[in-house]
Amino acid sequence: MPHAKEKRVLFGWRDIQGIGSLERYRKEGGYATWLRLMKDKQPAEVTELTKASGLRGRGGAGFPTGLKWSFVPNNLGKPKYLCVNCDESEPGTCKDREIVEHLPHQLLEGIGIACYAVGIQKAFIYIRGEMLEGYLSLKKAIEEAYAAGLFGKNIDGTGFELDIVLHRGAGAYICGEESALLSSLEGERGFPRLKPPFPAVSGLYACPTVINNVETLATLPVIFRMGVEEYAKLGTDKSKGTRMVSLSGHVNQPGNFEIELGKVTFKQLIEDFGGGVRGGKACKAIIPGGASAPWLVPAEHYDVTLDFEAIAAAKSMAGSGAIIVMDEDTCVVGATLNLVEFFHEESCGKCSPCREGTQWLVQILHRIVHGHGKPEDLDLLDSVCESMLGKTFCPLGDSATVPVSSSMRYFRDEYEYLIKEKHSKVGPGSKKAAVV
């Protein structure tokens, strides 16, 4: 059941029994929007309308979707490709998985709209290897749609042709970075590539390529069904529409919620949607956009609204929409170590500032957490972060410094206490208390 305060647009059909099947999806009116667009509108008009809707990428960067499409040149004489980024791996984020498991046809219809707009005849869905259930759900949906003539040649008599290839990754966070995704899809290690050239010009197989996130694409059918103007009325001036947020961590009711951008504060999200912090505790810190986003603290940021601009003004980022809540008993140094261990584990190894830097951060944090920290370690952490920031090949290295610098900004006293007293300020191993 949707939460009473949700604004369900993308998830309008989420709870309809059997909506994952083609029959039910079409009964609700699914695919009609795309098929009508292909008859009523020129591709360029669809791109313009998408720009007008204000839709921005929901994968992390928030780049305007229609604008991204418009960068694809038409005159290179090469095939054009769409790569659907379903490599959802940013810690805290789990909304794309819910979309592919429950609304596979809505994603496929969105892919149809995007491909029609850009003139693409082949789309690849790059789904995380770990999402076996999502893969099976999509596989079935694609088979059904092909059997109904919705993909392949001359779709619904329009002359438009589109093929969809479902492709499994095999476990590597870096493949969510768009250029690494392309390397992986070409059968290589998932190493990021230098930009420029940008994928719009030279992407998959050196051909013009659009890479869009699952949620972004799944929003398209709804935008065109309700009307671009109606959709653009939602949200704020620059952050239009709705988006999914994944609320996790120390809240009573974690979940994926669809919210209108700019209309909900962190306090409302945690208290109204999440049922408050677990055990009646106080909120200590919030990660507002996945593990790569700088932390926020309730004293300063509880009333910040959830939209791209407001979170950026608070010196963080809306990122993937993953909001992770830590309660007052959390050892922030332990949580920071956990986050940095993630980036260390997932560093692809291509460039040394990231490969070596993440290793150093883990080592230093590890000894602090285990009571062997030295007073000079805090300066050392600062200096390692400084030698990584802006000097790594792709944003993963930058991201690895974020939990360190932002937790030290707000909780330096806890680091100092741990180094001096050899145990956490919040008591021995707050994490142990979590066992149910």
Place this chain on the structure above:
Amino acid sequence: MQTQEVFSSKLQAEIRELMAVYPKPKSAILMALHRIQEELGWVPEPAQAQVAEIFSMPAEDVKSLVTFYYMYHRKPMGRYVLKVCKSISCYLCGSEPIIEHLEKKLAVKMGETTQDGVFSLVGSECLAACTGAPCLQVNDRFVENLSAVKVDELLERLRRGDSAYPAANTSWQPQE
């Protein structure tokens, strides 16, 4: 040297079909390795050599993929691979005590397989089930909102066999 035939000719044909799906055949290699692992339970070196031959690439390049991507197993695994998420949301909700509980219950450490070959216990980075933390996967199928009691029930259910969690193939062993 003759390459040892490790996987079936049916699977070889299937891999060739996969190669034809992509504009460049090499793109099919991750999918091919997944299928091989489904058939053999892991991706042993002779299988890497055989796949290298199909894709006309050096076996070392296949190995570089098998080592880069976490999901490919380079040793035989148990019938149920229990993959426990260690990342932030699960960590905050108690993944460490869950891992300790599993280690105790199964008498193995992370990365090991039980002597009877039923369970392998491995760790994982974020599995995208953060709202159901702590979570694990049984052969890539999710089990969420774990507690010690729920883990015990799960292990019992798997020992008896549970159609919701198909057991992996573990048939392939190196020839002496």
